[in-house]
Amino acid sequence: AAGVIQSPRHLIKEKRETATLKCYPIPRHDTVYWYQQGPGQDPQFLISFYEKMQSDKGSIPDRFSAQQFSDYHSELNMSSLELGDSALYFCASSLGPLKPQHFGDGTRLSIL
Amino acid sequence: RKEVEQDPGPFNVPEGATVAFNCTYSNSASQSFFWYRQDCRKEPKLLMSVYSSGNEDGRFTAQLNRASQYISLLIRDSKLSDSATYLCAVNNEKAGANNLFFGTGTRLTVIP
Numbered sequence: 001a002a003g004v005i006q007s008p009r010h011l012i013k014e015k016r017e018t019a020t021l022k023c024y025p026i027p028r029h030d031t032v033y034w035y036q037q038g039p040g041q042d043p044q045f046l047i048s049f050y051e052k053m054q055s056d057k058g059s060i061p062d063r064f065s066a067q068q069f070s071d072y073h074s075e076l077n078m079s080s081l082e083l084g085d086s087a088l089y090f091c092a093s094s095l096g097p098l099k100p101q102h103f104g105d106g107t108r109l110s111i112l
Numbered sequence: 113r114k115e116v117e118q119d120p121g122p123f124n125v126p127e128g129a130t131v132a133f134n135c136t137y138s139n140s141a142s143q144s145f146f147w148y149r150q151d152c153r154k155e156p157k158l159l160m161s162v163y164s165s166g167n168e169d170g171r172f173t174a175q176l177n178r179a180s181q182y183i184s185l186l187i188r189d190s191k192l193s194d195s196a197t198y199l200c201a202v203n204n205e206k207a208g209a210n211n212l213f214f215g216t217g218t219r220l221t222v223i224p
Contacts, residue, residue, distance in 0.1 A: 033211060042199060043156065045211040056211050090155055092212075098144050098203055101212060103155040 002027055004104035006091050012110045013081050021076040021107045025093030031055070032074040033101060034066060037088040049074060050097055078109075086111045115139060116202050118215030126223050129190050133218045135200030136182045144203035145176055147185045149196045150217065156199055159185075190222045 005024040013019050025032050031050045035043035036059075045058035049068035060066075063081075068074045078085065088108050092101040118135045125131050137145075145162035160167065162174040162183050173186040183200055197217040 035212075042214040042216045043212075045213070048211055058211055088153075100146060100158050100161055101201075102158060106155050108153075 004091055004093050004102055006089075006104035006107050008107060009105065010108045010110075012112060014112050015081060015083065017081050019078045019081060019109060021078070021089055021091075021109075023074045023076070023091030023093075023104060025072050025074070025091075026095075026102055029093035029095050029102075030072060031094045031097055031099070032068055032072065033092040033094075034060075034074070034076050035090045035092065035103075037090060037106075039087075043090060046076070055097065081111050083111050085109060114215075115213035116200060116215040118200055118218050120216050120218060122219040122221060124221045124223055125190055127190055127192060129222075130186065130188045131190060131220065132187075133185045133198055133200075133220075134182050135184070135215050136180075137200075137202045137213075138181070139202070140178075140181060142181075142202045145174075145183050146201040146203075146212070147172075147174055147183075148199040148201055148214075150199055151196050156201075156214075159198070187220075190220075192222050192224060195220055195222045 007022045033048040034046040037043045046060040048056045052068045066076045088106045090106045092103045094101045147159040148156035149159045150156045162176045166175040171188045175184045199217045200215045201212040
């Protein structure tokens with residue numbers, strides 16, 4: 001079965017650079033979530049979208065923004081990158097709010 | 113106080129043993145509950161949803177106690193392949209919100 005697709009799998013950036021992470025949800029899933037997981041930490045919710053509208057916002061820095069497009073894929077845009085942004089970034093999708101979320105493989109972002 | 117609390121472990125058990133994890137949540141209005149399994153440096157994978165009446169999937173049994181605000185996961189006849197971190201997740205639905213709050217995870221190692 002098709003799963004959540006994230007790209008790139010790995011990304012290396014320097015401080016103050018920008019990065020864009022992409023997420024393609026499971027077909028027919030209309031809700032997308034972004035999470036950040038630091039080393040030894042649990043996943044922390046950043047932001048979510050339902051039917052292309054932002055539905056909830058968590059601990060997402062102002063330097064980050066995201067959107068969901070007409071084909072339901074989502075992009076997380078990160079600017080003025082800091083060392084502390086180094087983490088695994090997961091995208092998850094669900095068939096509607098409150099439904100089980102299925103995670104992509106994640107993007108490992110390393111800031112040098 | 114974190115929304116979701118878990119004993120981080122580690123739990124080291126022999127093959128064939130039965131092991132149980134508990135997780136407490138702080139928001140009495142929480143509606144959806146899940147157990148996820150996460151292997152090192154991989155994405156969280158949905159293990160099972162947790163229903164009010166309790167539910168079982170093979171060797172895994174999940175239970176919800178709304179009065180005491182905790183959920184549990186029981187693993188019977190542990191296999192080596194069960195070694196992983198088990199994350200409980202709670203979906204706190206408030207106005208416009210549907211994100212997951214994760215516990216810090218409980219590390220399980222099944223020993224031959």
